Each structure stands twice: as C-alpha cells, then as structure tokens.
Amino acid sequence: MAREEDRRIADVGTLKALAHPLRMKLYRLLFVAEVATASQLAEQVDEAVSLVSYHLRKLAEHGLVEEAEPRSADGRERWWQPSSDGVSIHGEDFRDAPEQVTAHLAASRLFLDQRTEMHRTYLDERAHWGPEWSQAAYDSESLLRLTAGELADLKKDLRDLVRRYDEQGRAREAAGDTTGREHVALHVYGFPFRA
Numbered sequence: 001m002a003r004e005e006d007r008r009i010a011d012v013g014t015l016k017a018l019a020h021p022l023r024m025k026l027y028r029l030l031f032v033a034e035v036a037t038a039s040q041l042a043e044q045v046d047e048a049v050s051l052v053s054y055h056l057r058k059l060a061e062h063g064l065v066e067e068a069e070p071r072s073a074d075g076r077e078r079w080w081q082p083s084s085d086g087v088s089i090h091g092e093d094f095r096d097a098p099e100q101v102t103a104h105l106a107a108s109r110l111f112l113d114q115r116t117e118m119h120r121t122y123l124d125e126r127a128h129w130g131p132e133w134s135q136a137a138y139d140s141e142s143l144l145r146l147t148a149g150e151l152a153d154l155k156k157d158l159r160d161l162v163r164r165y166d167e168q169g170r171a172r173e174a175a176g177d178t179t180g181r182e183h184v185a186l187h188v189y190g191f192p193f194r195a
Contacts, residue, residue, distance in 0.1 A: 007063070007084035010093040012103045014062040018087065019107035022047065023055045024114060027064060030056075030082055032183055035068040037077040056080050115187045122185075133182070151190050158188055 009015050018024060022045065029044055030036055042052040059065040060080075068081035094104035119139075126134055146154070173181055 005084065006086045006088045008093070009087055009089050012094070012100055014064070015089065015094070015103050015107050017058055017062040018064060019103070019110050020055070020058075021110060021114070022051075023059055024110060026052060026055055027059060027082065028114075030065060030080055031086070035071060035079050035081045037079055039077060041080075053078075115185070118185050119187065132180075148192075151192075155190060162186060 009018065018027060025045055026041055029041055033040070038053040038056055039049050041056070042049040045052065056065060060067070063083055064087070065080050066083040068079040070079050089104070089107065091104060094100040122129075122137070126137065129137075169181070
C-alpha cells in the first residue's frame with residue numbers, strides 16, 4: 001500500500017475529527033489491523049455498524065482513512081485503511097488562537113486517557129500473558145536534567161530507535177516469522193517539570 005509517512009495534522013478541523021473518543025479508537029484499531037470493514041471494527045468496540053460507518057466516513061472526510069481494496073467477494077461492505085503510516089500532532093501548529101490551543105489540549109488529554117486505559121488493561125490482564133511477556137513488558141520513570149535542545153535530541157533518537165524496531169519486526173513478519181509476535185504499545189513522554 002503506497003501511502004504517506006506520518007501525516008502532520010496542523011488544522012483544527014482534522015484534529016477535532018481525530019480527537020473524538022470513538023474515532024480515535026477506530027483509527028488505532030484500523031492502524032493495527034491495516035485493513036478492516038466497519039462490521040469488523042464495530043465488533044471490537046461493541047457499537048452499531050451504522051455508527052462505526054458514520055465515524056469512518058468522518059475520518060475519511062479529513063483524509064485520515066481511505067477505502068481499501070476489497071478483501072472478499074462480498075461487495076456489500078467497504079474496506080478501510082489508514083491513509084498514512086501514522087499521524088503526528090505538534091503543539092506549535094495550534095498556538096495562533098485560543099480555539100486552537102483548547103482543541104490541542106483536549107486532544108492531548110484524550111490521547112493520554114486512552115493510552116492510560118490501554119496500559120491499565122494490560123496491567124489487569126498481565127497474568128494471562130505469561131512470564132515471557134511479563135518479563136519483557138517495560139515501564140520506567142527517568143528524571144533527567146536536560147535542556148530543551150537535549151530533550152529534542154533524545155526525542156529524535158527514540159523515534160529513530162522505535163522506527164528501526166518497527167521496520168525490523170514488519171520485515172520479519174513479512175518473511176514468515178510470525179511465531180510469538182504480538183502488537184506492542186510503546187508510550188513515551190518527555191516533558192519539563194519543576195520540583
């Protein structure tokens with residue numbers, strides 16, 4: 001699938017479209033699945049197919065998802081896929097007006113809440129993952145003393161490292177190495193604070 005790399009969201013309309021709780025869940029599930037129908041996604045979020053279809057169309061209006069080639073002979077359902085390899089949202093794109101600042105803050109809080117819920121779910125279910133996954137799972141807190149430039153360098157290094165692991169994992173999976181391979185969420189936050 002030829003699609004753009006991380007799409008930078010820089011307008012309030014697209015940010016608001018993505019920052020809807022159900023739409024963000026659908027986007028994340030579609031990103032993981034790579035392609036899916038509204039029915040498949042509706043089953044995962046326990047919502048009506050018509051509601052999921054509506055929200056997929058809203059995401060499509062903003063170029064976040066697009067129709068995919070059908071994966072079955074049943075032409076009644078549309079298949080969907082993300083229109084990029086991910087999205088990025090930068091605070092500096094939403095500083096020009098109070099509405100932009102408010103929209104960015106609301107979106108950031110929603111994304112944090114959903115990521116926290118993903119981690120809580122893992123914590124509640126970790127006994128079912130077995131010792132190998134429990135030992136491999138990772139969370140930590142590091143309290144560093146950095147300049148803004150050093151934090152920016154660290155962010156770039158972490159992105160490069162994550163991208164390398166993602167590319168290696170996808171290549172190995174494409175080559176048939178699928179045994180024991182699971183989806184892994186990696187949430188990293190780097191922010192200043194005063195003690």
